[in-house]
Amino acid sequence: MISTVNNFHTFKPDRTYGCQMNISDTEIAWSILQKAGYSRTHELPEADVVLLVTCSIREKAEQTIWNRLKHLTALKKRCQKHKPLLKIGVLGCMAERLKTKLLEQEKLVDVLAGPDAYRDLPRLLSLGYRGQRASNVLLSLEETYADVMPVHQTPEGHSAFVSIMRGCDNMCSYCIVPFTRGRERSRPLSSILEEVRMLSDQGVKEVTLLGQNVNSYRDFSEQHFICSEGSTQLSRGFKTVYRTKQGGLLFSDLLDKVSQIDPDMRIRFTSPHPKDFPDEVLQLIQERRNICKQIHLPAQSGSSRVLHAMRRGYTREAYLDLVENIREIIPGVNLSSDFITGFCGETEEDHQETLSLVREVGYNVGFLFAYSMRKV
Template sequence: MVNPEISENDTIHTAARHDESRQGEALVLEVSITARAGRKLYIESYGCAMNFSDSEIVASIMAGEGFQTTGDFREADVIFINTCSIRENAEVRVRNRLKEFGAAKQKNPGMTVGVLGCMAERLKSKFLDEEKLVDLVVGPDAYRDLPNLVGRADEGERAVNVLLSREETYADISPVRLNSNGITAFISIMRGCDNMCSFCVVPFTRGRERSRDPQSIVQEARGLFEKGYKEITLLGQNVDSYKYKTASAEGETAEAPAVNFAGLLELVAQVSPELRIRFSTSHPKDITDEVLHTIARHGNICNYIHLPVQSGNSRVLGLMNRTYDRQWYMERVNAIRRIIPGCGISTDVITGFCTETEEEHQETLSMMEFVQYDYAYMFSYSERPGTLAAKRYADDIPEEIKKRRLTEVVNLQRTHSHVRLKEQVGSIHRVLIEGFSKKSDKDYCGRNDRNAMVVFPVSERFKPGEYVNVFVDRCTPATLLGTIING
């Protein structure tokens, strides 16, 4: 199922995305050709939804230079791989992929290969000098410089820009929508992160937190709706800390009240009741009752919250520098249940963090029993160079114990996911049709308000991009099944 968060196990070929909802049909985006007519660009993204959103910004910048996208890297003049540094496995996959690109470059010496995103700063020397896998390295705040850097690489120069910014939000750039189903889209509302979770590299690879002008976000949402899009996902490393101050109309020195995340949700929800809104990711220390009441007040803001817990033990949470404890997290879950009854909740879980005991692992399992999450992204701890944890703590949990604990978490989550789906059987759900089921062109699929995937027989009266009411009469461990009842 498609989730607002894309795991690091997912590869998104952003020039020709493989869309399961359309039976594997390759969606190739054609970009207008101007100054650099005939040059082709291939972009491949790894990691979270924010990386995918960044690739849409990159595609827009390069389209302005006349590049045409291609779904085959072998015919590309420029290849960008947008990277993720969250887990070691992602780096291994990227390095292997760069070797494949290198083989293609041997047959086409004029090809330029570049690494973008989160790996850029930390691995620039290895990629450029030691392993000579790439021609240019560009950090997430330097995408405006790409045309210049590509030009320098064309001349055989070493092209690098990994400078982080305190201001860059790309608010004025209209992203090229690479997932061209014309139904759902991402909108980046902020960049960077001020949290210093000890296991995470994001503050070092994406810089300090800064929020976009709310009016630019509303304008982007309105533009998408006018083009026929029916669902947007607001993206940020920590959306609940969104805050933007604008100058007051009464005077240059005065300031209008700051717009917080609840205020932004309110503004975007008012674009149209037919525009469905999701967001990711929330931080347990920052999510407020004001945000929850805003969700409850607007029918087009989905009743679904991704609330990463990471661990159910307070001591381990302290080592992770998550700035909340077990009790605080449980209180936030209780507030969600109280203010938004039936709200779907998903999470992230890390097993085998430094010094984690068996008893502390059991507290994570008991937290899962308390919440009974709809979905979860689950990983065993992977030490990332440069993080606070790598500097302060020994990665002392044996791999076999990490994996065994992860297996227990995964098995428990499968049970809970099935329980949450069973709760939704026997009721009517408003579903946005996203396309055909990946298993059959006789069935449509789409998500309900709680982010659960619903599969139902195709009706000639309805097409992708339309809302339908579906009566759900059964479920599998991963999917709701039903029949359209409206019309």
């Protein structure tokens, strides 16, 4: 939320919805606004701009945000006399997916900023103060906010998120992320290492590396990275929908360097894709005591037929082979997974195959979701 105080602005995002990346995006937006002369407030009555960082991954998440927007719009009307500057802004994936409906049809918001447009927030808010509805939902092939040092929400905390890449190229048939977050692009290694060192100096004891497809990280920021001979490293039996990528500094290289900054700082990463777990990554996890022996391995289904319809790039058998390989290289590893039930065309037999996969693998943690049917 933002309020005017002596010609400066104070702000406090109203809500952050969705994944860990949205928490990171909130911290990036805070940093950008702070440099533009804003500071935060924790009190709604003080605010003249309310910002929601939004999620579009499922219809339920969007419905929650619609309800919140209606509440804030009613509040805005009640406060019109003594709070004429009150504006409502929507940031993130829902701004990208529903821009026309939010801004022109429902007219519930004054400012929209997509995931790649946070640098433009000061300009957009300035237009909002002048009575205009303002938006920037352009996706970028390059934006990683590498030069923006996030303002962490709990600076005294012992854990922090560090964004290392943005976007996704996998194009799973059920997923909206490539359309709301754009193509994959990776943050330069030097920028990531600088942030992790800063967090270590601040006493942070655990860092989680973030990305929509975190283990497909590939840095082309320096010439010798571009000229390297490495090609896409896939788990055995897995394939991609895109052309094999060449060159660049890989996720295994990044993980190696991050883990050496502070031997007492625990390192985690999320969210990965099972296709991007070559032996080099697994062996590094086993060798480094500060890389947590926990791997998130989203299966989504235990049926090869459904996996094909989802465009996941692997079969049930390939997934189980990967699980076996992981446990062979990292004894005692903890595994977690995501599952979607009720996907288009899924039969009872398909569902039973998913249940049998859960029993066979014996996950430590599972995240279970009903397929979300909605209008495009």
